[in-house]
Amino acid sequence: MKENLMIRTSNLDKKYIIGKTKENYSTLRDTIMHTIYKPFQILSNDIKTQNTIFWALKNISFDIHEGEIVGLIGANGAGKSTILKILSRVTTPTNGKIELYGKVKSLLEVGTGFHPELTGRENVYLSGSILGMKKKEIEYKFDEIVKFSEIERFLDTPVKRYSSGMYVRLAFAVAAYMDTEILLVDEVLAVGDASFQKKCIGKMGESSRNGKTILFVSHNMDAISSLCNRCLLLSHGEIIKDGEAREITSEYQSMIYSHIDASADLTNIERYGNGKCKFTSVTITPYNKQTPQKILQVGQDLEIIMNLFAYQDIFDANIAIIIYEQSGYRLIDANTAIKNSHISLKQGQSAIVKFRLKNVLCKPGTYLLGLWIGRANIEDIDGIKYAKQFSIETNIFTSESSYKFPGTYLCEYDHTVEII
Numbered sequence: 001m002k003e004n005l006m007i008r009t010s011n012l013d014k015k016y017i018i019g020k021t022k023e024n025y026s027t028l029r030d031t032i033m034h035t036i037y038k039p040f041q042i043l044s045n046d047i048k049t050q051n052t053i054f055w056a057l058k059n060i061s062f063d064i065h066e067g068e069i070v071g072l073i074g075a076n077g078a079g080k081s082t083i084l085k086i087l088s089r090v091t092t093p094t095n096g097k098i099e100l101y102g103k104v105k106s107l108l109e110v111g112t113g114f115h116p117e118l119t120g121r122e123n124v125y126l127s128g129s130i131l132g133m134k135k136k137e138i139e140y141k142f143d144e145i146v147k148f149s150e151i152e153r154f155l156d157t158p159v160k161r162y163s164s165g166m167y168v169r170l171a172f173a174v175a176a177y178m179d180t181e182i183l184l185v186d187e188v189l190a191v192g193d194a195s196f197q198k199k200c201i202g203k204m205g206e207s208s209r210n211g212k213t214i215l216f217v218s219h220n221m222d223a224i225s226s227l228c229n230r231c232l233l234l235s236h237g238e239i240i241k242d243g244e245a246r247e248i249t250s251e252y253q254s255m256i257y258s259h260i261d262a263s264a265d266l267t268n269i270e271r272y273g274n275g276k277c278k279f280t281s282v283t284i285t286p287y288n289k290q291t292p293q294k295i296l297q298v299g300q301d302l303e304i305i306m307n308l309f310a311y312q313d314i315f316d317a318n319i320a321i322i323i324y325e326q327s328g329y330r331l332i333d334a335n336t337a338i339k340n341s342h343i344s345l346k347q348g349q350s351a352i353v354k355f356r357l358k359n360v361l362c363k364p365g366t367y368l369l370g371l372w373i374g375r376a377n378i379e380d381i382d383g384i385k386y387a388k389q390f391s392i393e394t395n396i397f398t399s400e401s402s403y404k405f406p407g408t409y410l411c412e413y414d415h416t417v418e419i420i
Contacts, residue, residue, distance in 0.1 A: 074234035102181025116160035221328030310345035
């Protein structure tokens with residue numbers, strides 16, 4: 001065992017039996033018939049049970065050391081939350097074992113560990129006591145917890161009247177300031193608003209620097225890649241990748257969005273918004289070129305052409321395009337609001353919108369294009385987080401050595417050296 005080992009899992013398996021139904025109440029006749037046919041039913045039930053076994057985890061083994069922030073990513077059902085529940089001792093593994101070298105605090109679901117009839121103030125003490133903290137320790141950190149949660153006005157209100165966001169604020173504040181060595185965080189932070197999520201991520205980074213070990217489950221690849229120094233990628237209950245966070249998140253995004261290409265049609269794509277107006281197509285081309293291209297070159301001017309159709313009247317809307325790294329990091333954001341430009345359409349009208357991005361010096365790699373139309377802080381009319389995938393490659397005017405350093409965006413620069 002390494003000196004600073006905090007979590008070790010060895011050959012974890014977790015099996016569930018799915019599809020079982022609750023038995024109905026039996027009559028005397030049912031009981032007699034069941035007794036007669038019992039040998040045959042046992043055989044039949046055995047066969048049926050074999051067909052309803054689901055392995056949520058298969059042969060999971062990893063070590064996590066003091067001060068590490070490790071992300072768990074993967075599709076829904078991959079086994080991420082099951083791992084956290086086993087580490088939290090909410091459930092037990094079917095096979096294998098876990099070793100924990102420190103006190104554990106978990107944020108698995110909104111409101112976990114809170115009593116709905118108690119006030120926020122009382123739940124701070126309850127949660128701390130469950131964790132093993134003494135009353136004096138809780139009192140010492142109480143003001144910091146309340147300040148971080150930003151719910152002072154509602155502290156003496158029963159938490160059953162809290163919104164899900166308020167639950168998360170208080171629950172995370174308790175977890176962040178309690179004296180634990182290991183913090184397990186599921187996707188609950190997605191419930192909070194953007195500013196509070198940023199605040200939580202900053203606090204987790206600070207906790208890690210102070211020696212706290214964090215296991216973080218999220219579908220937000222930007223949060224994972226910016227916060228975590230290591231990442232485990234799960235698929236169908238197995239770890240398929242374990243490595244540096246930005247590298248693993250990029251690979252995962254590539255797997256998810258490999259079906260997105262540079263074609264124009266946006267008919268069958270995941271989107272959000274009220275649907276008053278929708279993007280119907282988008283193309284990406286080098287500026288002044290007529291043919292859409294999936295592979296572009298470093299330093300080109302890019303033209304992004306969108307077609308819109310209004311299903312209802314819209315007024316004074318803004319349009320934005322966003323370019324992401326495959327990790328989900330927001331790299332370029334161009335919005336008509338910056339130019340104080342708006343668009344209004346009558347029901348049944350169409351529009352063509354063109355953006356020209358000048359001298360795009362993204363390093364060679366694969367990128368994702370997002371689209372949005374709406375009114376900031378008022379309504380999302382149509383949004384497509386990942387509408388298209390495109391690649392940027394080197395060209396004859398740029399040096400290959402420019403790409404061998406960290407970072408995503410290139411820039412033209414001069415420099416001088418003065419020795420004195």
